[in-house]
Amino acid sequence: KNAGATYQRMMNKVFQGEIGDMLEVYMDDMIIKSHEETDHADHLRRVFELARKCKMRFNPEKCTFGVRADKFLGFYLTELGIEVNPNKCKAFVELPTP
Structure with a gap:
């Protein structure tokens, strides 16, 4: 019953420093955004580092880049x-x- 809200709170906590700036998260949908193309690789790296630290995994078939x-x-x-x-x-x- 509260699984969705609990999951969203967890995502907000894991990515709290990035949400709104370079990242938007809604449940298991994420978008990594950059004002400058040159910053995008660093933004991707930061999100992947945070996810790895929390043992989160991404399904490559559901990811799109560029x-x-x-x-x-x-x-x-x-x-x-x-x-x-x-x-x-x-x-x-x-x-x-x-």
């Missing part, structure tokens, strides 16, 4: 920021005018 834009938790993340997924808004956009 992505400049992608969907994350139903939103589009791009270099410009967070954008709404048009498919999620389709019903509202297509509502008839009263």
